Amino acid sequence: xxxxxxxxxxxxxxxxxxxxxxxxxxxxAVYFSLAACNFTEVRLVGVVGDDFGDGDIELLRSxxxxxxxxxxxxxxxxxxxxxxxxxDMNSRETLSVELNVFEHFxxxxxxxxxxxxxxxxxxxxxxxxxxxxxxVESPVCVMADTMDLWIDIARDELVELLGRIxxxxxxxxxxxxxxxxxxxxxxxxxxxxxxxxxxxxxKGEHGAVLFTASGVVALPxxxxxxxxxxxxxxxxxxxxxxGSLTRDGSVDEERLKAAIxxxxxxxxxxxxxxxxxxxxxxxxxxxxxxxxxxxxSLQISR
Amino acid sequence: xxxxxxxxxxxxxxxxxxxxxxxxxxxxAVYFSLAACNFTEVRLVGVVGDDFGDGDIELLRSxxxxxxxxxxxxxxxxxxxxxxxxxDMNSRETLSVELNVFEHFxxxxxxxxxxxxxxxxxxxxxxxxxxxxxxVESPVCVMADTMDLWIDIARDELVELLGRIxxxxxxxxxxxxxxxxxxxxxxxxxxxxxxxxxxxxxKGEHGAVLFTASGVVALPxxxxxxxxxxxxxxxxxxxxxxGSLTRDGSVDEERLKAAIxxxxxxxxxxxxxxxxxxxxxxxxxxxxxxxxxxxxSLQISR
Numbered sequence: 001x002x003x004x005x006x007x008x009x010x011x012x013x014x015x016x017x018x019x020x021x022x023x024x025x026x027x028x029a030v031y032f033s034l035a036a037c038n039f040t041e042v043r044l045v046g047v048v049g050d051d052f053g054d055g056d057i058e059l060l061r062s063x064x065x066x067x068x069x070x071x072x073x074x075x076x077x078x079x080x081x082x083x084x085x086x087x088d089m090n091s092r093e094t095l096s097v098e099l100n101v102f103e104h105f106x107x108x109x110x111x112x113x114x115x116x117x118x119x120x121x122x123x124x125x126x127x128x129x130x131x132x133x134x135x136v137e138s139p140v141c142v143m144a145d146t147m148d149l150w151i152d153i154a155r156d157e158l159v160e161l162l163g164r165i166x167x168x169x170x171x172x173x174x175x176x177x178x179x180x181x182x183x184x185x186x187x188x189x190x191x192x193x194x195x196x197x198x199x200x201x202x203k204g205e206h207g208a209v210l211f212t213a214s215g216v217v218a219l220p221x222x223x224x225x226x227x228x229x230x231x232x233x234x235x236x237x238x239x240x241x242x243g244s245l246t247r248d249g250s251v252d253e254e255r256l257k258a259a260i261x262x263x264x265x266x267x268x269x270x271x272x273x274x275x276x277x278x279x280x281x282x283x284x285x286x287x288x289x290x291x292x293x294x295x296x297s298l299q300i301s302r
Numbered sequence: 303x304x305x306x307x308x309x310x311x312x313x314x315x316x317x318x319x320x321x322x323x324x325x326x327x328x329x330x331a332v333y334f335s336l337a338a339c340n341f342t343e344v345r346l347v348g349v350v351g352d353d354f355g356d357g358d359i360e361l362l363r364s365x366x367x368x369x370x371x372x373x374x375x376x377x378x379x380x381x382x383x384x385x386x387x388x389x390d391m392n393s394r395e396t397l398s399v400e401l402n403v404f405e406h407f408x409x410x411x412x413x414x415x416x417x418x419x420x421x422x423x424x425x426x427x428x429x430x431x432x433x434x435x436x437x438v439e440s441p442v443c444v445m446a447d448t449m450d451l452w453i454d455i456a457r458d459e460l461v462e463l464l465g466r467i468x469x470x471x472x473x474x475x476x477x478x479x480x481x482x483x484x485x486x487x488x489x490x491x492x493x494x495x496x497x498x499x500x501x502x503x504x505k506g507e508h509g510a511v512l513f514t515a516s517g518v519v520a521l522p523x524x525x526x527x528x529x530x531x532x533x534x535x536x537x538x539x540x541x542x543x544x545g546s547l548t549r550d551g552s553v554d555e556e557r558l559k560a561a562i563x564x565x566x567x568x569x570x571x572x573x574x575x576x577x578x579x580x581x582x583x584x585x586x587x588x589x590x591x592x593x594x595x596x597x598x599s600l601q602i603s604r
Binding site: 010017040085088089176182183184185186189203205206207209215216217218219220221222223224225254258259261290292295297298299300301302 | 319382389390391478484485486487488491500505507508509511517519520521522523524526527529556559560563593594595596599600601602603604
């Protein structure tokens with residue numbers, strides 16, 4: 001089984017109450033891949049400028065992430081994002097966005113990616129996400145992420161996408177915005193009705209809620225007190241989730257619960273370092289230790 | 303084993319986006335007792351005016367709640383609270399508070415309550431809570447609740463109380479306020495350092511976090527889409543929690559996890575009706591069905 005991710009590769013400048021980093025490796029597809037590579041082979045499709053630099057290419061390659069689908073635009077400049085977190089880190093303000101080469105990103109899958117069995121369409125315009133969907137052949141499972149912007153300006157395409165994929169991960173505010181519901185449980189059900197068999201609503205430090213035909217399962221975040229930078233937590237959550245599903249090769253409710261547990265665990269590591277720093281250094285053993293602790297903490301004797 | 307609760311008995315007027323009720327049975331000790339009585343014998347100490355009426359006394363008696371400690375003040379008026387919830391029901395505004403007979407409430411335990419093995423000091427001034435603590439003899443476990451007001455105006459007494467009890471349940475905003483921490487995990491640890499062996503931070507629809515010497519366990523709320531009125535959810539959570547601990551007769555981490563599960567389940571029922579309506583009609587079977595479903599949903603196969 002192989003896992004394909006299509007999404008942004010970026011340079012991030014991040015300020016939190018704990019410090020800051022400048023022009024650091026970032027982007028949804030990067031966080032996703034660095035998380036997923038602990039579980040399975042990952043193929044990354046994205047675009048950067050020739051300013052991106054070899055160091056981070058080497059870092060991604062060293063984690064055995066397949067970069068055959070990473071376009072490098074000669075004379076182009078890499079997508080840049082800069083943001084600052086509030087004191088309690090529950091909200092953040094975007095200070096600047098330069099889409100640069102990402103603005104006209106038209107993902108083209110290398111021929112051997114077309115048969116990828118698991119596919120994640122990281123946050124991008126629904127039109128871009130649909131164009132990837134057109135290129136893959138009979139995948140086992142396609143999931144997508146989205147954001148408030150697309151719900152605002154490209155709702156129809158997003159609804160079309162939802163009718164054609166197996167799962168969606170989005171945050172709580174987005175789920176309410178997309179459905180007009182006042183209650184998250186109603187919102188999740190309403191999104192299920194739009195087509196996907198699995199809806200995963202991310203609630204940051206409060207965990208995630210899984211909606212399937214079998215019902216609703218709420219799972220907590222892995223509790224960590226060492227949160228220094230939440231950037232990429234959602235994308236690395238999705239990466240571990242899709243990575244573990246790909247490794248298992250199936251997507252039933254039991255596997256989805258384990259996948260969310262892995263997602264929560266890996267996201268907790270991500271938050272413990274700036275940018276991708278902590279995420280890039282963890283390995284299977286650390287992940288498994290925390291995963292077992294997480295599962296045990298949720299076992300309730302009757 | 304017997305469970306004593308000391309706290310408010312009230313008449314509530316509540317408006318939510320789903321409707322309203324006027325002068326309905328309420329108060330922390332009432333919600334607590336109606337939840338706890340599904341697990342164990344409950345003794346309620348509180349105060350009402352002679353306007354309280356026999357109907358609700360009968361309701362409480364019919365659930366086998368011992369009212370020998372309920373003072374009825376001749377010519378007095380019962381504590382009244384009125385509040386309105388926001389559209390998303392995540393915040394509420396207090397429209398009016400009349401403390402009435404609750405203002406000078408001096409709890410006096412009937413002689414046979416003094417040996418109660420489990421004690422819950424519902425939200426009241428720390429001085430009042432300490433005065434109850436002085437009256438009980440070698441209880442197995444004393445837990446308390448508090449609120450922002452007491453953290454503001456009676457912090458020293460509250461800290462004294464924390465040094466003398468076994469557990470505290472408080473909400474997330476209160477935990478941050480009490481400790482000055484920015485992160486909930488740090489806040490829970492800081493409250494442990496103030497004395498209690500167990501700290502339970504309530505996060506409403508996001509569940510609860512348990513802090514003990516063995517570590518931190520986050521548990522989700524029971525997901526319900528039928529939330530019509532969250533009033534009393536926290537108090538009925540505490541009632542089911544303490545009720546199940548009393549039934550088990552012990553307070554180790556395993557029992558606390560099950561107790562939080564029962565608390566989450568009973569709180570979900572409370573939210574499904576106005577005031578005490580739904581809470582007052584549930585029984586052991588309904589609770590156990592939802593408890594088993596909750597525990598199963600948290601079992602993750604590795």
